[in-house]
Amino acid sequence: MDWDDMRVFLAVARAESLSGAGRVLKIDPATVGRRVARLEEAVGARLFAKGPTGYALSEEGLRLLAHAERAEAAMEGAAEAVTGAGGLTGQIRLGAPDGCANYLLPQVLAEICDENPGLEVQIVALPRVFNLSRREADMAIGVSRPEAGRLRVQKLADYRLHFAASRDWLAANGPVTSLAELKLHRIVGYIPDMIFDKELDYLSGLGIAAVPLASNSVSVQLNWLRAGAGVGIVHDFALPAAPELVKVIPEAVSLVRAFWLIRHESDGRAERLSRFADLLAAGVRKEVQRLEAMA
Numbered sequence: 001m002d003w004d005d006m007r008v009f010l011a012v013a014r015a016e017s018l019s020g021a022g023r024v025l026k027i028d029p030a031t032v033g034r035r036v037a038r039l040e041e042a043v044g045a046r047l048f049a050k051g052p053t054g055y056a057l058s059e060e061g062l063r064l065l066a067h068a069e070r071a072e073a074a075m076e077g078a079a080e081a082v083t084g085a086g087g088l089t090g091q092i093r094l095g096a097p098d099g100c101a102n103y104l105l106p107q108v109l110a111e112i113c114d115e116n117p118g119l120e121v122q123i124v125a126l127p128r129v130f131n132l133s134r135r136e137a138d139m140a141i142g143v144s145r146p147e148a149g150r151l152r153v154q155k156l157a158d159y160r161l162h163f164a165a166s167r168d169w170l171a172a173n174g175p176v177t178s179l180a181e182l183k184l185h186r187i188v189g190y191i192p193d194m195i196f197d198k199e200l201d202y203l204s205g206l207g208i209a210a211v212p213l214a215s216n217s218v219s220v221q222l223n224w225l226r227a228g229a230g231v232g233i234v235h236d237f238a239l240p241a242a243p244e245l246v247k248v249i250p251e252a253v254s255l256v257r258a259f260w261l262i263r264h265e266s267d268g269r270a271e272r273l274s275r276f277a278d279l280l281a282a283g284v285r286k287e288v289q290r291l292e293a294m295a
Contacts, residue, residue: 003075005039006068008032009047013065016054069264089118092276095137099218100259101125103238103291108283112276119276138273139263143199150265154277157285160292161202161255163248164239165231176231176248179206188213188224188232199257202233206253237291247295259284 011021011032018029018036025032040047047061057065096105101123109121124137145153163182165173176182189203191214203211213224218235225232226244233255239245261277 001039001042003071005035005042006071008035009039009061009064010068010072012036012048012055013057013061013068016056018055020054087118088112088116088272088276088279090272091120091122092139092273093122093124093137094280095124095126095140097141097143097218098125099235099238100141102219103235103241104284104287108280108287111283112279115279139261139277142260142262143197143257145258145260146262152263152265154261154263154281156259156261156281157288158256158258159288160236161233161257162236162250163231163253164225164234164242164245165248166226166228166244167246168228168244169225169231170246170248172228179249179252182231182249183208186212186230188221188230190214190221191216202255236295237288239295240291 008021008025011024012018015021015024018032022029022032036048043060043064045060046058047064048055049058050056094105094109102125105123109123113119113121141156145155165176170176173185176185187203187208187210189208189211190200192204192211194216195201203209213221213230213232215221215224218238221232222234222238222242222245224230225234226242231248234242234245239247261281263273263277
């Protein structure tokens with residue numbers, strides 16, 4: 001089997017389309033199709049079934065996928081062995097929820113890239129769980145530890161959250177001394193049916209059902225609070241970026257969550273990704289501690 005054809009196979013499996021694979025590989029879809037056909041002829045089996053939603057792996061394709069990913073990791077490891085363990089180079093795409101992506105990762109990754117000038121990092125900030133099998137990202141940060149899948153999981157850091165509101169809001173609405181009093185005011189939070197992880201369902205656990213101002217974005221919620229629109233849950237590490245806000249009833253409500261770094265199982269053999277993961281974990285822990293001390 002030709003390794004170049006295997007690369008094409010992996011790209012189609014992850015993109016689930018010839019055009020998507022072509023964009024990743026920078027070749028035209030017709031060439032992608034010919035290369036897939038050549039690989040299918042070489043292995044003597046159909047690897048994909050074309051359906052209305054794209055190209056889905058056949059049973060034979062699923063069996064080949066694990067071997068192809070191991071071969072990919074071996075090729076990456078061989079390249080790293082030749083170039084040595086100097087500075088990190090190449091491109092790494094990191095998926096993250098937008099609170100982490102906006103208020104933690106910019107400064108952490110800037111420091112890592114300063115120390116590794118040959119490194120390119122892309123942050124994909126989306127309020128949802130990432131599909132690493134389709135290679136939407138090389139690794140992703142989540143707020144829950146995955147319980148299924150062929151994944152490598154590493155805890156990054158615990159972080160804290162509290163209710164907060166702007167000083168103008170507190171001046172207009174008076175002090176809030178209890179959760180019962182807080183429930184009488186306008187709440188800012190997530191759109192209930194768009195909460196993608198149970199760990200983000202803060203309000204229902206506190207007996208708050210109505211969310212008059214809601215967004216799937218942490219940044220939108222924070223800006224609503226800064227504008228004096230209401231009271232809502234805020235990451236402590238985001239508070240230094242919003243000096244207009246102060247904590248509300250911190251003694252009564254104090255939440256703790258964790259960030260987890262999630263990688264595909266086969267990536268454990270890639271030294272470059274492992275070194276990056278270690279730098280990222282140390283940087284996130286340090287930055288969370290620094291920012292929470294300022295909150």
